[in-house]
Each structure stands twice: as structure tokens, then as C-alpha cells.
Amino acid sequence: MSLRPGLVTEPILLQVPDSAGRLNWAEVFGNRHPVELEIGSGKGTFLLRSAQAWRDRNFIGIEWAKAYAEFAADRLRRHNCLNARMVHAEALWWLRCHVPDNSLDVLHVYFPDPWPKSRHHKRRLIQPFFMEHAYRMLRPGGQIKIVTDHAGYFQHIEEVFRAQTLLALAPFISPLVGAQPLEEAGTEASLLVGSNFERKYIRENRPFYSIAAQKAM
DSSP, rough: OSSTTTTTTTTTBBBOOGOOOOOOOHHHSSSEEEEEEEOOOOOHHEEEEEEHOTTEEEEEEEEEEEHHHHHHHHHHHTTTTEEEEESSSOOOHHHHHHHTOOOOOEEEEEEEOOOOGGGGGGOOOOOOHHHHHHHHHHHHEEEEEEEEHHHHHHHHHHHHHHHHSSSSEEOOOOOOTTTTOOSSSSGGGGGGOHHHHHHHHTTTTTOEEEEEEEOOO
16 A cells, blocks of 8 residues: 555656666666665655755665655655655665665665564664675765664664774764755754654654764775
């Protein structure tokens, strides 16, 4: 079931067969602009904000929930964000199968599922092998940026980041920095990344934890 009737997902929602292998971003977008990828795009709020603010960059969003992926694709289309694409897929599989080496400027991971129960920790996205994938996909100088509201998960993320040697810790700079404000004065100034979850958690007065790492030039 879709989140709204009459969704039109073309040309934003990518339908990529397994046999396609690693993609060529210039062929996907029709240009050679820098590419940023978000894992867990939900309804596409962060992706929409970014694609509107940075027309000279390309954006990919991956979302496991089909209804959300289709909603986000239609939303991006309605706002004429042709510099963005949505993908409905399991993220790790799609990254391994379709994302080329040294091709991403930024890898965004905002408010990933914390899987708080100990028996579910193995399902968490941020693991040592994930950092190997991030290193492979990021171009020299590219960054991975993560934000979570879950203190326990953030402790785990910090441990993973500090245990690996592929990427160097870097200051976390909000992706909204330098973007033209799109909302009423004062609203965006309080946002770190501008996702749906962030807006929800601000209303609930939850603290946020952020971290970033960079691939050497």
C-alpha cells in the first residue's frame, strides 16, 4: 500500500537488475557531478532538502520500505529534483552489487535502526565490515557522516570507528552548512541534518550524537 494515491516514481526510482553490476553515475544522472548517497532515506526529507540546495551535486537514497521509497521518489519528482534517485533495496546488498569504487563524495547515515536488544546487535549497520565497504566506495577525501539519538548505539559506532584504520576521524560538519535556508527563520538553524527522524526527536527533546570519518586524499 502506498502512502498517497497516484504516485509517479519515474524517472526517480531506479530499477536496476542484478546483472547490471556496478553502475556508472555519469550514465545514471547524465553528468559527472559529485555523488552523495544516503542509507535509510525514509520519506526522503533529507534527500529532498539536499537535492534542492545543491543542484550541482547528485544524490542517491536507499530505503528498504517499498512504500517509503516510492513516496520519496514521487516527492522528489514533484519538486523537479532530477539530481536525485531513489532505490528500494536492502542497503548492504545494493552497495556491494552496484556502487563503484572511489565514486562517492559523502556517505550519509542518519538515525539508523539501533537494534537495542543485545541479541540483535549483529543486525546493526555499522560494523567493521561496513567500514571496509565505506572505504571502497568513497573517493579520496570523501567522508562518511553518521548521526544517532541512541547513546548505546553511538558508543558501539565510536568503538567501530576507532578500531579501524582505513578512515581517519574528522570533524562532523552539518550537511546543511552553506545551504540556502528553505524554511522560516530560525527553524532550520536548529537542525543538524534535517531528516524526519531528527524533527521528531527534537520535539521529544532527545540528544543527538554525531561522528564523521574521511578517506585519505
